[in-house]
Amino acid sequence: MTQGSRIKIAKRVAQELSDGDTVNLGVGIPTLIPDYLGDKKVDLQSENGLLGMGPTPDDENINMDLISASKHPITMEIGASIFDSSDSFVMIRGGHIDVAVLGALQVDQFGEIANWAIPGKDILGVGGAMDLVAGARRIIIASTHQAKDGKPKLVEKLTFPTSGNGRADMLVTEHAVFQFSAKGTELIEKLSDLSLEELQKITGATFTCRFIDK
Amino acid sequence: MTQGSRIKIAKRVAQELSDGDTVNLGVGIPTLIPDYLGDKKVDLQSENGLLGMGPTPDDENINMDLISASKHPITMEIGASIFDSSDSFVMIRGGHIDVAVLGALQVDQFGEIANWAIPGKDILGVGGAMDLVAGARRIIIASTHQAKDGKPKLVEKLTFPTSGNGRADMLVTEHAVFQFSAKGTELIEKLSDLSLEELQKITGATFTCRFIDK
């Protein structure tokens, strides 16, 4: 996965965000998004207890008691507020986060997400993944189209452990933007030169298509 | 009920409180207690969201957004803190109030309390009574020995609706101090000139007695 592809995904997800949205960004590709928001003002929520997360500080302004959920030093935007973990998850689980942008190991054709555990590997971390899946109003998965072993991330049925009953609304990869509903997966945009046939070949679930394309 | 009797009860309850106790005072007689604490420093909790309630302000310092649970203007002691209603009841229901001093309509021989509703009358108010009964570490009932109609407040079995499964530890009236346990009621102190027989006559439950007296 090139940095270019990661940036392409981040840029495309950034388009989905609107002024005033409260957004929680997962680790990995989602953390690139703030660089591509242009004039849009979104409020970043960090589940360890901050609304209004700002960029990384200069070296001389680091405070290791002001960190992101990824445990990196951060700053606060104007209008930021601090709260404890229980209040933070009132915000997340109570449906007050407009958009969560998360990574994923797999997503099924209806948007069900697996993003915390790989079968056969030690399952020792979940963090806030399941809380976000259960509580965010809208979930966008930002992920490479395929796993490192080449297997598609979008699948008919999850083979990795589910993250819960919450569903992703959208999947953005370096090749395409998919939208999920109870009817299944719809391709709503292509982001690379792959033909529909080529795209289907590297995708683990069938999808319908909103536009005509060869 | 003379003011003298009310003060006698308040003074005796005050003796039960210790330096550093966090105390919630109900309406009526309990509100007289702060005047009789002498050098003892207790922290008064008000269920509408304050720990460290101070006395009534002068007229020019009234703020009707700084009031007691009885809705009277108050002040804050040094070291006071403000919180919302849900945090206030974390404190009350989570067992963090050392002593609640409450009024009562009836108390049974094991300390079960009726302090919110009279049968046949409109039952339209409960406030924080049941929360305090369920949550306070120690409950002292401060009450006249008899109701206005002369009926005893200490009874074998409640005829008024119970306030819950929490039990009073002590009842202080103008005549006596009673202590409750699973074994029943024990008279631990007489506060008036009534003989034991006279006291038993105006009391609705039998009690044992820790001291010898005629």
Place this chain on the structure above:
Amino acid sequence: MSKLIKRTELSNLIKDGDTLLVGGFGLSGTPFTLIDELAKLDKKKLTVISNNLGEKDKGLGILLHTGCLKKAVGSYFTSNRDAVNEWSKGNLEIELVPQGTLAERIRCGGAGIAGFYTKTAAGTKLAEGKEERVFDGETYILEKAIKGDVSLIKALKADTKGNLVYDHTGRNFNPVMATAGKIVIAEVQEIVEAGELSPYEITTPHVYVDYLVMSNYVKVGGRYVDAGKQN
């Protein structure tokens, strides 16, 4: 200041049959201006969830004269004779909830929690019809979350993003109600620039607040009076 609206817009935000969460304990932390405005509207069959129904002719008490109320949910109505009378006449349903249970039920409504087990009220009349369950030898009852269509709350100050701070014990139910309404309208005394409230001082983060309305009341001698009715 995109969240600031005129109080007359309340008419479009509240519908007949709505459940309203209204902040305040007694008259402290009460959104008087929003209540005055609501009293002018011809809304019907509202359920009001608030610790009290104000006092006689004060705060929520004025709604008892307008015929807009179907039901009141709260912990203490005895201090407003009008509420008791309307209930006696069968004009008002009342659901009595212990104060702590009320606060926690509303918090759960805002927190995505469906219900919780509390000892409060177990074994009492107020537990009738509620599921009982024993944990570690003690009896608890299941209490369910409360949500509202619209929350009417009162803060001291907002900033331009909608972050709120409250005045002393005027805080009371307002912060939990801010989390549990589909639409949240905060009446405020003052709006300051974002950044003027410290991140530590903000009690209700802006994400919970949809609209701000300037209060029509001012404090005189520590008591709120209607600025429009002042001499």
Place this chain on the structure above:
Amino acid sequence: MSKLIKRTELSNLIKDGDTLLVGGFGLSGTPFTLIDELAKLDKKKLTVISNNLGEKDKGLGILLHTGCLKKAVGSYFTSNRDAVNEWSKGNLEIELVPQGTLAERIRCGGAGIAGFYTKTAAGTKLAEGKEERVFDGETYILEKAIKGDVSLIKALKADTKGNLVYDHTGRNFNPVMATAGKIVIAEVQEIVEAGELSPYEITTPHVYVDYLVMSNYVKVGGRYVDAGKQN
């Protein structure tokens, strides 16, 4: 300053087999001094409830080398290889809890609530053995309260009554843990006179705090370092 004790008194406050609630998220808001002290003691079979087990050789991570731990309950252990190794070798039990559920379970422990219904983790491996229940068409699971014998928390400042304020996101789990331990010990950088912290700023009221211990750490370049090991 009657709540102030020496860190060496920790030995008398923690017993073998205790359940400890330990504040912190990663290394922020971590009571380093109390953990260092605990590592010196010969305690056995402790259960530690904390979001993480620190990092390798840092914070709670050092306890993995002392043989005092029986079990860890938290949301994320993958970032400390030692924890994973000890678990693989069968030396450490681990209970994985979603972060929000962990915070809420501890809050309930401090609030007198026995359990609550959440959607988080419903339908997942982490819900195995937990009661499922449908409310309004959605599946929730019952999660039970967590309490501790001793809470070890970290605050920025205390006042002489024991009121606490925290440093930015160093707040995290510390305030809920302050409510849920039978004994609560707060490590602080500084103790100020009562009255110096504003009633609005106090995050943990003193009623929750039993003991204060002065931190042995200082911040250098924004990072905590052991003052005893500084040159």
